[in-house]
Amino acid sequence: MVTLSEVARRARVTAATVSNVLRNREKVRPETAERVLQAIAELGYRPNLNARALAQGRSSTLALMLSNISNPFYPEFVLAAERAARKAGHFLMVCNTDDDAQIGRAYLNQIAGTFADGVLVMNTDIAMNELCISAMHNGPILLAMWEHPENPPVLPCVAVDFARAGALAAQHLLELGHRNIAMLIGDGCGGLQDARSEGFRTALREGGVDPASVAQMQVRDSIDSGYAACQALLAQHPRVSAIFATNDLLAIGAIQALVSMGRAVPDDVSVIGITDIQLAHQMRPALTTVAIQTEAVAELSIRSLIRLIDEPAQQPPMVLGPPPELVTRMSTGPRKRRARA
Amino acid sequence: MVTLSEVARRARVTAATVSNVLRNREKVRPETAERVLQAIAELGYRPNLNARALAQGRSSTLALMLSNISNPFYPEFVLAAERAARKAGHFLMVCNTDDDAQIGRAYLNQIAGTFADGVLVMNTDIAMNELCISAMHNGPILLAMWEHPENPPVLPCVAVDFARAGALAAQHLLELGHRNIAMLIGDGCGGLQDARSEGFRTALREGGVDPASVAQMQVRDSIDSGYAACQALLAQHPRVSAIFATNDLLAIGAIQALVSMGRAVPDDVSVIGITDIQLAHQMRPALTTVAIQTEAVAELSIRSLIRLIDEPAQQPPMVLGPPPELVTRMSTGPRKRRARA
Numbered sequence: 001m002v003t004l005s006e007v008a009r010r011a012r013v014t015a016a017t018v019s020n021v022l023r024n025r026e027k028v029r030p031e032t033a034e035r036v037l038q039a040i041a042e043l044g045y046r047p048n049l050n051a052r053a054l055a056q057g058r059s060s061t062l063a064l065m066l067s068n069i070s071n072p073f074y075p076e077f078v079l080a081a082e083r084a085a086r087k088a089g090h091f092l093m094v095c096n097t098d099d100d101a102q103i104g105r106a107y108l109n110q111i112a113g114t115f116a117d118g119v120l121v122m123n124t125d126i127a128m129n130e131l132c133i134s135a136m137h138n139g140p141i142l143l144a145m146w147e148h149p150e151n152p153p154v155l156p157c158v159a160v161d162f163a164r165a166g167a168l169a170a171q172h173l174l175e176l177g178h179r180n181i182a183m184l185i186g187d188g189c190g191g192l193q194d195a196r197s198e199g200f201r202t203a204l205r206e207g208g209v210d211p212a213s214v215a216q217m218q219v220r221d222s223i224d225s226g227y228a229a230c231q232a233l234l235a236q237h238p239r240v241s242a243i244f245a246t247n248d249l250l251a252i253g254a255i256q257a258l259v260s261m262g263r264a265v266p267d268d269v270s271v272i273g274i275t276d277i278q279l280a281h282q283m284r285p286a287l288t289t290v291a292i293q294t295e296a297v298a299e300l301s302i303r304s305l306i307r308l309i310d311e312p313a314q315q316p317p318m319v320l321g322p323p324p325e326l327v328t329r330m331s332t333g334p335r336k337r338r339a340r341a
Numbered sequence: 342m343v344t345l346s347e348v349a350r351r352a353r354v355t356a357a358t359v360s361n362v363l364r365n366r367e368k369v370r371p372e373t374a375e376r377v378l379q380a381i382a383e384l385g386y387r388p389n390l391n392a393r394a395l396a397q398g399r400s401s402t403l404a405l406m407l408s409n410i411s412n413p414f415y416p417e418f419v420l421a422a423e424r425a426a427r428k429a430g431h432f433l434m435v436c437n438t439d440d441d442a443q444i445g446r447a448y449l450n451q452i453a454g455t456f457a458d459g460v461l462v463m464n465t466d467i468a469m470n471e472l473c474i475s476a477m478h479n480g481p482i483l484l485a486m487w488e489h490p491e492n493p494p495v496l497p498c499v500a501v502d503f504a505r506a507g508a509l510a511a512q513h514l515l516e517l518g519h520r521n522i523a524m525l526i527g528d529g530c531g532g533l534q535d536a537r538s539e540g541f542r543t544a545l546r547e548g549g550v551d552p553a554s555v556a557q558m559q560v561r562d563s564i565d566s567g568y569a570a571c572q573a574l575l576a577q578h579p580r581v582s583a584i585f586a587t588n589d590l591l592a593i594g595a596i597q598a599l600v601s602m603g604r605a606v607p608d609d610v611s612v613i614g615i616t617d618i619q620l621a622h623q624m625r626p627a628l629t630t631v632a633i634q635t636e637a638v639a640e641l642s643i644r645s646l647i648r649l650i651d652e653p654a655q656q657p658p659m660v661l662g663p664p665p666e667l668v669t670r671m672s673t674g675p676r677k678r679r680a681r682a
Contacts (some may be wrong), residue, residue, distance in 0.1 A: 021470060033470075040474055061451065069416045069423075069435075070619070079411045082437050086444060091451055094410075094435035096423050103427060110402065110432055115456045129362060129374075133381055223623040256625045278411070279620075282564040284597045 004045070011039035057094040061091040062189020062305060063116035064144075067124045068075035069096040071221065071295065072248065072277050074122070077144075080298035081120070088306055090117075101125035112138030112151055118309040120144050120301055125191075131155055144301040149197040158301045165274045165324035166199030166291040169244050169246045172272060172288070172326055175209040177335035182212050182233050186221035186251045193221075193246040196274055200244055215240065219250065234261065234269075241269060241335045248273035248280050248289055255285065257333060266333035276327055285330035291301055297321040345386070352380035399676055402432040402455035403646060405485075406448055408465045410437040411617050412590065414561065414635065418485075421639035422461070429647055431458075442466035452481035454525050459650040461485050466532075472496055479546070481649045485642040488536040493659045497649055499642045506615045506631040506665035508538030513613060513629070513667055515548040518676035519583035522555050523574050525591045527562035534562075534587040537615055541585055556581065560591065567594020575602065575610075582610060582676045589614035589621050589630055596626065596672060607674035617668055626671035638662040 008015045013032060020028050021036040028036070039045075047130065062085050066074050078094055085092040095118065097104035105127040112119050118140040121131060132154055134142040143157035152159070173181055196240050201211035203218045215237045219225040226249060234240065234257075240329065245251035251273030265271055265285050276291035300321055308315040349356045354373060361369050369377070378388075403426050407415045419435055426433040434457065438445035441531040453460050459481040462472060473495055476482040477611040484498035493500070495644035514522055524541065527534045542552035556578045560566040567590060575581065575598075592614030599606050606612055606626050614621065617632035639664055649656040 037470075037474075041477060044478060045474075061456075063434075066419075070411075070420045072413060072416070075410045075413070075416050078435075078437060079439065081408075082410075082439060086439075091436070091448060093404075093452075093456075094420060094437070095432070096435070098420065098423060098427075107432065111434075115402075115434075129378075133378075133386075136382060137385060223619075226536070242537075253623070255624065259625045278564070282568070282597065283624075284595070284600045 007036065007039045007043055007045050010043060011036045021118055021294065043084045059311050060089075060117045060309075063093045063095060063107075063111045063119045064122070065095045065097060065119055065124055066122040067097050067099050067104075069094070072279060073247070073249075073275055076277060076294050077122070077298045080295040081302050084299040084302040085306075088302065090302075090306065092302075097124050097126075097218055098282070099125065101127070105130060108134045108138070112141065114138075118142065118305045128154060140312070141303065142301065142305045142308055145297065146318070147193070149318065149320055155302070156315055156317050158297060158304055158319045158321055160292050160297060160321045161323060162193070162195040162292070163199030163202070163273070165292060166196040166201075166244075166246070167203035168290045168324060168326045169206065169272045169274065170200045170203035171256060172328070172332065173242045174204070174209065174330060176270065178240070178270060179209055179335070180237075180240050181209070181242045181244060182237060182240045183216040183234065184226060184229050184233070184243060184245040184254060185216060185245045186250055187218050192218065194310065196246040200246075208215060221247055221249055223249050223253040223256070226250035227257045228253075230254035230257035234258075234263070242332070243269060243271045245271065245273045247252055248275045248277045250285060251289065251331070252279055252283060255283065255287070265331050268337060270332040270335075272332050274324070280327075281329065288329045288332040289327050290324045291327050292324050293322045344666075348377065348380045348384055348386045351384060352377045371517045379422045401430075401650075402434060402456055403525050403643070404434045404436060404452045404460045405463070406436045406438060406445060406460055406465055407463040408438050408440050410435070410443075413620060414588070414590075414616055417618060417635050418463070421636040422643050425640040425643040426647075429643065431643075431647065432644075434482045438465050438467075440466065442468070449475045449479070453482065454497070455479075459483065459646045461509055461646050469495060473624035481646065481653070483642065483646045483649055487659070488534070490616075490661055491660065496657055497645070497658050499638060499645055499660045499662055501633050501638060501662045502664060503534070503536040503594070503615070504540030504543070504550035506633060507537040507542075507585075507587070508544035509631045509665060509667045510613045510615065511541045511548065511675065513669070514583045514585065514611065515545070515550065517583070517611065517673060519611060520550055521581050522550070522583045522585060523578060523581045524557040524566040524594060525567060525570050525574070525584060526557060526559045527591055528559050533559065537587040541587075562588055563591055564590050564594040564597070568598045569594075571595035571598035572602065574613060575604070576601075583673070584610060584612045586612070586614045589616045589618045589628060592628055592630065592662060592672070593620055593624060596624065596628070606672050608677060611673040611676075613673050615665070621668075623671065629670045629673040630668050631665045632668050634663045 008018045012189045017210045095107040104124040122144045146157040146159040147162045149159040185197045217229045219229040273289040278287045280287040349359045362374050423433045436448040445465040457635045463485045486497040487500040488503045545552045558570045560570040575622040614630040617630045621628040
């Protein structure tokens with residue numbers, strides 16, 4: 001391997017000058033820079049700054065496969081996962097399957113066991129059997145953000161107690177006195193968000209509200225769908241005083257719809273979501289939501305995947321992420337009585 | 342290479358049954374599924390559905406390196422780029438450098454010429470010299486979203502006329518009668534958005550407004566920064582009737598700040614951005630902006646990179662993307678007179 005010093009020697013300059021040419025050519029006289037670039041070309045020098053990976057004799061790569069990069073939750077997860085991977089000396093490649101199982105399969109065949117030493121799979125539509133076969137032949141696969149801890153998958157996973165997230169949302173609305181509640185249930189990447197809605201229903205029942213009396217709509221997981229669904233919902237059920245959405249995108253869409261219909265949030269209608277994406281605190285009114293601790297779950301997922309690669313016997317079949325937490329902001333408030341003093 | 346038919350033969354089932362086991366095990370009797378899985382394991386069968394890549398004897402991979410995946414513009418670009426790559430029979434891996442040039446270099450060393458047949462680089466902080474050296478040794482690099490078409494880089498690029506985007510924003514505000522204008526200039530991934538602000542200033546001057554009279558702030562490119570900057574700006578310059586932000590994130594942050602300060606948008610203050618990210622139409626009031634045609638530019642970038650790989654002599658040094666276009670929505674309106682009838 002050609003070193004920076006050899007380049008410096010050949011170009012008759014100091015190593016610092018080579019470094020300057022590499023980083024900031026403007027600092028170096030053009031003739032000198034020219035000589036350095038020529039030496040680099042002649043020697044075939046490749047600057048490699050990933051010293052740690054070099055020291056270990058390998059710079060291994062992880063892959064993260066997800067279904068829909070344009071859903072803001074995923075970029076936030078990617079950012080945290082990439083930082084965690086890097087801290088541990090690994091690269092992270094991201095593959096977006098665009099909600100298409102066939103693409104997911106193709107990526108898996110392409111990357112698992114070749115480019116990537118292990119793959120983190122999030123909410124893709126690939127059947128569990130296919131994932132198992134890939135894990136068997138191509139190398140470690142870990143499922144991130146598994147939504148049903150009560151029902152662990154065949155492959156190792158990091159799970160989140162989404163039923164609890166739904167329950168926290170229900171308890172919050174009940175405490176504020178809401179009884180006339182509607183649900184927007186997301187049907188996005190990887191299927192219906194039923195752990196969340198079931199947890200919500202169970203807590204309603206425990207709070208004395210019959211879940212069967214709750215208006216609900218299943219919608220695709222996006223701001224636009226939340227907007228349209230909220231308009232349809234309010235047209236059918238004008239007396240609803242609180243809306244629970246199984247994720248923040250739907251909740252944010254619902255708030256925009258309420259604003260455009262002249263309904264005040266939270267004075268006329270309270271809205272609560274699940275996830276706590278960045279937008280949740282950036283919008284006005286800021287969104288009350290149940291945080292699933294995206295960053296912590298991403299870090300835990302990367303750590304688990306690395307352990308699965310390095311010491312598979314040490315990795316438990318399922319790791320449970322930190323518990324979801326209610327984050328109260330401005331989009332929920334006490335139910336207003338119809339006739340006020 | 343083991344085929345699906347060989348698996349079927351060994352398991353004494355039809356090819357359709359193997360396919361069913363791969364896709365949806367529930368459809369198949371457990372004993373049969375077990376036999377198929379065993380045959381798959383014994384033969385080492387790997388389902389490969391990327392038929393086109395196989396037919397060509399290669400399934401080549403492109404990489405997209407970007408600085409900050411949590412900025413919503415990038416996921417939108419990624420989605421369009423990934424679709425375009427796939428349509429052309431290529432995979433697309435995404436590398437997020439997290440605004441760190443050293444990470445960018447490490448990725449480049451890791452992927453260029455090994456995993457990836459070509460790399461699309463967007464707004465990273467890596468010095469041009471280093472990119473050139475990587476392109477020389479490791480393989481094709483194309484710069485996407487080059488902001489200065491009047492000053493082409495050494496490496497091939499797809500450029501966007503961002504100065505024109507700024508000019509369109511200025512012309513729109515001038516036509517609405519605004520003279521007391523402020524600027525929020527983003528300083529995000531890859532440096533200051535100066536082509537946009539310069540284009541804006543030039544058009545102001547042509548419209549008879551002295552750009553030196555315009556209040557301005559340089560801020561990091563995010564909703565939160567736009568929010569804080571707008572509050573600071575309005576405190577110093579309470580009579581501003583229109584705000585131009587060099588990108589939508591800042592503009593959306595500014596609108597949230599105005600709302601929380603009790604200033605109506607657009608009745609008290611108009612706001613315009615650049616980019617047209619999805620959020621621009623999803624927020625209320627929906628954001629007036631200058632669309633840079635993200636999807637079209639992403640497709641053009643992928644097509645250009647593939648040509649650079651396959652027929653380098655055919656790829657022009659610079660390709661100009663489609664011209665930016667004004668998208669008028671609800672966040673801009675005519676300047677209101679102080680004393681009205």
